[in-house]
Amino acid sequence: MDFRIINDETLPKIMELWDYCFEKNDTPFFKWYFNEYCLKENMVLGGFDEKSGNLMNMLHLNPYTINLRGRYLKLPYIVGVATAPEYRGRHLFAPLLETAFSVLRAQGQAFVLLMPISAGIYRPYQFDYCYYRHRYEMPLAALPKGDKVSDMTLHRTGLEKAEVFQKVYDTVTAAYHGVVKRDLKNWLHLLTVHQGEQIKAVLVKRGEKVAGYMFYSIDDKTFAVQELMAEETAARDSLLQFARQHVTEAENFSWLAEVWDKTYLHLQDQKYAGSLQPFMMARCINVRQALLQLTDIAADVQGTLSLLINDKTLPLNNGLLKLEINASQINIKSTVDMQDIEMDVAAFTQLYFGQFSVQELAAENRLKIHNQEAASLLDRLFPKCHNYINEYF
Numbered sequence: 001m002d003f004r005i006i007n008d009e010t011l012p013k014i015m016e017l018w019d020y021c022f023e024k025n026d027t028p029f030f031k032w033y034f035n036e037y038c039l040k041e042n043m044v045l046g047g048f049d050e051k052s053g054n055l056m057n058m059l060h061l062n063p064y065t066i067n068l069r070g071r072y073l074k075l076p077y078i079v080g081v082a083t084a085p086e087y088r089g090r091h092l093f094a095p096l097l098e099t100a101f102s103v104l105r106a107q108g109q110a111f112v113l114l115m116p117i118s119a120g121i122y123r124p125y126q127f128d129y130c131y132y133r134h135r136y137e138m139p140l141a142a143l144p145k146g147d148k149v150s151d152m153t154l155h156r157t158g159l160e161k162a163e164v165f166q167k168v169y170d171t172v173t174a175a176y177h178g179v180v181k182r183d184l185k186n187w188l189h190l191l192t193v194h195q196g197e198q199i200k201a202v203l204v205k206r207g208e209k210v211a212g213y214m215f216y217s218i219d220d221k222t223f224a225v226q227e228l229m230a231e232e233t234a235a236r237d238s239l240l241q242f243a244r245q246h247v248t249e250a251e252n253f254s255w256l257a258e259v260w261d262k263t264y265l266h267l268q269d270q271k272y273a274g275s276l277q278p279f280m281m282a283r284c285i286n287v288r289q290a291l292l293q294l295t296d297i298a299a300d301v302q303g304t305l306s307l308l309i310n311d312k313t314l315p316l317n318n319g320l321l322k323l324e325i326n327a328s329q330i331n332i333k334s335t336v337d338m339q340d341i342e343m344d345v346a347a348f349t350q351l352y353f354g355q356f357s358v359q360e361l362a363a364e365n366r367l368k369i370h371n372q373e374a375a376s377l378l379d380r381l382f383p384k385c386h387n388y389i390n391e392y393f
Contacts, residue, residue, distance in 0.1 A: 001056065001092065003099045006044035013055040014044055021082040028237060033393070037189065044080075045098045045103070045232025048090055049087075057092050059100055064113070064391065065181045065316040069352070069382075070296025072181055076104060077113040079393055086392050094313075095209045097125055101285045101314055110290040111349070114393070125313050131178065131280040131387050133256040135261035136263065138272035140253040141222055143244040146266070149234045152211070152217040154242050159195050162187035164203065165213050165229075172212075173228045177385035186199045193393070197326030198209030199226055204238045211235040216243065225255040227390050236263070259390055280389055284349045288332055295383075297328045301381055305374035306335055308342035317345055325381060343367035351378075357387045 006014055013032050015025065023030040038044065042063060047056045060080035063071050078100070081094055104112065116122050118235065119129070157164070166187055175178040182190070194201075194215060204212045212230035216223060222389050230236035240263065243253060257263065262275035284290050287309050304324050311317035322335035341358075343351070347366040350356050358379040359365045370373045 001095060002048040002050045004046055004048060004094065005103075006039065007048050007059075008039065009113040010046060010055070011039060011044075014038075014046060014058055016107040017055055017082055017084055018080060020085070022080065029193060030391075032192055032196055041189075043076075043103075045096065045100050047092060054087075055084060057096050058079075059096060061100065061112075062393065063105070063185075064174075064186075066113075066389070067179050067181060068111075069177075069294055069354075071293065074294065075109055075111045075113060077115075077322065077391060079115075080329075081114075083126060091123075098313060105286050105314075105316070108289065110284060110286045110293060111352075112283050112285060113389075114283070116281055118170055118276065119281070123346075126311065126344060126346040126349075127281040127283045128350055129278040129280070130280075130350055130355045131272070131389050132259045132355075133277050133279045134259050134261045134264075134274050135277040136253065136255045136257060137273070138253050138267075138269075140247050140250050142261075142267065142269055142272050143253060144237075144268070145239050145296075146184060146237050146241050148241070149206075149238060151206055151238075152234060152238045153205050154204060154238060157201050157203050159191040159199070159201055162191055164210060165191075168210055168213055168229050168231060170245065171231055174237070175386065176388040177298070178387040178389055180389055180391055195228070197242055199212065202242055204230070204235045204242075206235070212239055214239045214242070216236040219245065221248040221250050222252040222254055225253075225257075228255065228257070237266075256390075258386075258387070260386060277310060282349050282353055284317070284345050284352065285314060286324070287311075287319075287345065287348060288321070291321070291323065291330060293334050294330050295328075296379065297325065297330065299328055301328075301377070302326050303377045304376075305338045305340045305371070305377050307378070308339035309345055309348055310342070311345040314345070323378070323381075330381075338370070340371035341367060341378055351382045353387060354382060355387055356388040357384050358382070 019025040043061045046058045061076035064077050065074050067337040139176050199215050199217050203210050208338050212235035213226045215226035223243050306322050308320045322333050347361050362369050
């Protein structure tokens with residue numbers, strides 16, 4: 001198997017496989033992605049048959065910047081993972097993924113993101129969920145009517161002015177963790193795709209100030225929220241009331257809200273209260289690099305612990321590390337001391353992202369504690385966070 005970073009010469013084979021597995025070549029997203037984005041903004045890896053030269057499989061590495069543990073960190077989002085049908089069943093994904101990990105480690109990357117079609121495909125490679133959402137699926141008429149806020153108004157708008165949405169997004173997500181930092185280029189990409197896919201937008205204003213927005217679509221009798229950002233509860237409720245007014249155009253309502261959303265408190269029928277849904281996975285590909293990137297360490301977090309990491313796919317991550325934490329800094333060295341804590345790289349990723357605490361992971365047998373004092377130190381080093389992300393490509 002011959003692995004290559006895709007260039008203009010081999011891109012047509014990538015396009016053909018994408019057309020076979022995902023969006024067709026006459027759809028707006030396909031045209032935008034391959035005309036404006038692919039190879040210009042991202043990197044694509046392909047595995048080729050050494051005898052025939054045929055493309056066997058591929059994955060795309062789309063760059064993002066996320067707020068992780070108090071710093072902005074660049075990392076790739078894996079999309080477009082596919083194997084040509086004639087090569088399926090040969091277990092070709094593992095070597096492609098290992099090649100991607102090696103390339104990314106050489107570039108200094110510590111983590112990758114991935115939104116799985118099926119978690120079972122990626123869990124053997126020690127990806128695991130670091131983001132969850134609250135899913136609402138209900139009749140549109142089941143949304144609460146609510147009381148109209150007198151000084152709040154709704155305004156349908158086009159998708160031309162990114163700055164209007166960007167200001168609200170930045171304000172709302174300032175308190176979130178693991179969230180993507182969308183610069184103007186990110187916004188232009190997002191809004192261009194939304195326009196091609198017929199996504200609509202509405203603003204809610206308190207007086208003259210924009211207090212929230214909603215991207216939505218109406219298709220197959222379903223009002224689907226693509227993204228809802230509100231600076232206050234009244235703004236969120238106004239946007240949901242706007243959605244409810246579409247009962248003549250749609251029958252159903254679908255929304256992946258923040259996991260901590262409390263809209264269900266206002267529903268009259270508890271069967272529509274929604275449910276927790278896994279959303280996006282992550283994986284650490286360089287444990288030492290990830291630890292060295294920690295800068296958001298409270299001054300009172302001090303001490304030493306030994307941490308054993310197990311990684312079935314990347315042997316370079318395996319090892320017993322001694323962490324010395326002092327003066328908001330961390331020093332890392334290999335050690336032969338007895339381990340205080342041991343875990344696999346999937347649990348380490350979830351801990352680093354702040355999705356679960358040390359004690360929660362231990363309760364589920366995701367990690368083993370041999371020293372309770374060390375466990376307390378590790379919990380203070382990696383406190384739980386409110387994770388949110390809403391990127392789809």
